[in-house]
Each structure stands twice: as C-alpha cells, then as structure tokens.
Amino acid sequence: MSRTDLQDKFQFLSCMIGGTPLLEIQFRYKGGDxxxxxxxxxYNLTGSIKDRMALHIxxxxxxxxxxxxxxxxxxxxxxxxxxxxxxxxxALGHQVTIFMPDWMSSERINLIRSFGAEIRLISQxxxxxxxxxxxxxxxAQSLEHSFLPRQFSNQNNSEAHYLSTGPEIWHQLRNQGxxxxxxxxxxxxxxxIMGIGKYLREQNPAIKIHPMEPSxxxxxxxxxxxxxxxxxxxxxxxxxxxxKLDELDSxxxxxxxxxxxxxxxxxxxxxxxxxxxxxANFLAALKVQNDLGPKSAVxxxxxxxxKKYLSTDLMREEPVKDxxxxxxxxxxxxxxRRCIRCHSDNKLNGTSCGCPASNC
Ligand code: PMP
Numbered sequence: 001m002s003r004t005d006l007q008d009k010f011q012f013l014s015c016m017i018g019g020t021p022l023l024e025i026q027f028r029y030k031g032g033d034x035x036x037x038x039x040x041x042x043y044n045l046t047g048s049i050k051d052r053m054a055l056h057i058x059x060x061x062x063x064x065x066x067x068x069x070x071x072x073x074x075x076x077x078x079x080x081x082x083x084x085x086x087x088x089x090x091a092l093g094h095q096v097t098i099f100m101p102d103w104m105s106s107e108r109i110n111l112i113r114s115f116g117a118e119i120r121l122i123s124q125x126x127x128x129x130x131x132x133x134x135x136x137x138x139x140a141q142s143l144e145h146s147f148l149p150r151q152f153s154n155q156n157n158s159e160a161h162y163l164s165t166g167p168e169i170w171h172q173l174r175n176q177g178x179x180x181x182x183x184x185x186x187x188x189x190x191x192x193i194m195g196i197g198k199y200l201r202e203q204n205p206a207i208k209i210h211p212m213e214p215s216x217x218x219x220x221x222x223x224x225x226x227x228x229x230x231x232x233x234x235x236x237x238x239x240x241x242x243x244k245l246d247e248l249d250s251x252x253x254x255x256x257x258x259x260x261x262x263x264x265x266x267x268x269x270x271x272x273x274x275x276x277x278x279x280a281n282f283l284a285a286l287k288v289q290n291d292l293g294p295k296s297a298v299x300x301x302x303x304x305x306x307k308k309y310l311s312t313d314l315m316r317e318e319p320v321k322d323x324x325x326x327x328x329x330x331x332x333x334x335x336x337r338r339c340i341r342c343h344s345d346n347k348l349n350g351t352s353c354g355c356p357a358s359n360c
Pocket of ligand 1: 048187233277
C-alpha cells in the first residue's frame, strides 16, 4: 500500500470512529428529577470505545515506523480491544493474533474470529490475563515483523481520549451552557479515565475525576485481584501502568448485579442497548451526583453495546440485593446531541456540538 493509500485508509476509518452523540439521560431517583450526561461510545465502528485508541495507536505506530505493511498485530485483551484491532488491522491489511482469557463471552470470541483474526484462548491455569500478556510478547519475539500495541502501558491509549473523546465531551457540554463537575468511568486499561480526565481537568481544574471498579472484585483499592465479577472489560488482575491513582479522585464501587439490572433497564425502558460496564458507569455517575448534589453536571461513557452479552447474565433475571441503586431509578427519557464531525444531522437541526471538526 502506498503512503497516500494508507493516509486515505486512516482518513476513511476516522470517519467511522469518534464524533459520537452525547446523551442527556433524564430519570427520577428517590422522587427527585435528575440528569446524567453520557458519551455514547457504542456508536463507534465496532461498537466500543476501544476503536478510538486502536486507531490512534496504529496511526502513531505508522508515523513512528514501529509497524510496517505485513507486520502481524499481536495483543492481549479481554475483548473489545481485540475486536477493534482485528477490524482495523484487517482494514489496513494486517494479520492479527489476539490472546484472550477463555472466560470472556462467546460473542467476543466469535466477533474477533469473524474479522479473520487468529484467537488464542488462555485458561486460568495457563496464567489467565497476565499469562496472555506474556504469551503475546513471546509470539512477537519469535517473528521478524510484528507490532504489539501494549494497550496497558501505551500512552497513546490515553492520548486517544485526551485528543478526541475529552474535547468532544467538553464542547458538547459547553454547547449546552454546561461545565462538567465530575467525570467517572470504569477502569480496564485506564485509557478512558486518564485521557478524558486530563483534558477535562485542564479546562476545569475543579472537576472531580473518579475511577470506578466492581465492589465484588476491587483491584484498584486492594492492588491485586480479589473475588470475581461480571463487568467484562474492567478491573482485570492488576493496576495498569497508565493508571495514576494519585492524579484521580476517590474510587467508586458498583456491584456487578446492580450494573446488570441498570444495563437491562437502559435497554428495556429507553431503548439504549448498552453493555454491563455502561450500566455500572451510570450507577457510578449517580453515586458521584449524590455526593456533589442533584443538579451537578456529571458525565460518564457507555463503553460498548449489548450485542456482545446476549449469552451472559445480562439476558437473565438478576436477583435484587439490599443496597442496589438501580431499583430506585425510574428512567424517564433522553435527548441526544450528535457531534458534528462526520455527521449531517447537526446541519439539519442547525446545531453543532462545537467540537473541533477534524478529519472529514
Ligand atoms: N468497558 C468495556 C466494555 C471495555 O471493554 C473497556 C476496555 N477494556 C472498558 C470499559 C474500560 O476502558 P479502559 O480500558 O479505557 O479503561
């Protein structure tokens, strides 16, 4: 592929990634009217927020000559990253190999396969998540031309959000005359919380930036893996290099069953088909709003859609436990504001989110 062809490919891909709508979700909580703002990241090319970092990491890797045509892309991932690299890698003409723990949903595994990538499933006995990372490094060393995105330590992961998701959120809120009081997001690699958090804090130094993890398996507050949880994509078995807890506010905890019920409600009551971590993010945003006041402007993300969870507990009845927040939430409606970047609907209704229109 010539340099111009490659540049064109990146240009075309960037028209399908980012520029997502910002939702204003209206609900009643314990009798009081509330609003929470959510960046709808399930709108990206492969249905998750990870498309943003995969695109940015690959673009940077080409710029720095860390990858070349023909290099195999090899990554250890719990799912969405694998799907993103499998699709983008294929679009750019690369072979892709993904190492993944074998307890992730069958939809994730099949989606990666559908993009023509090779998938190697690693059991708990073979080392689980950390084992996957070691094996991906070993495979790369055995090949002449390979590229390891290393999402857990690659600063271009959080930079993707610093350069795109953060500014989009800021401008979409500013367009409504709002300044965010807090941003909260579940932590997998930490790219989302660190990148968006850094940008928003530069604009509003008083903002609170809260990471979130499952109360059933709190990796960040303990420093290691404890317990089990069902919020795929967050709280793996260690604290990633990208995560700098001293730059963040307090860690919010959400029960995985509560997150499942919340995600079910968002789909069945509002028609927003999102994954379990999105339900958890919404509840974490509510907890932050309870601390800051019911009128505070709290923002979070819907990291992916519900299609990858059709074989999981998301589709089963979840028992309610004492202390769940989801049971006191009555979802009312939502408004959405699309980012202008690649979409024409803003032109139709005459509003623009104001984000720095970029590539296309
Ligand atoms: N939710 C889901 C569904 C994810 O796949 C991920 C990424 N692992 C996250 C949340 C967390 O995002 P990040 O890696 O940027 O912390």
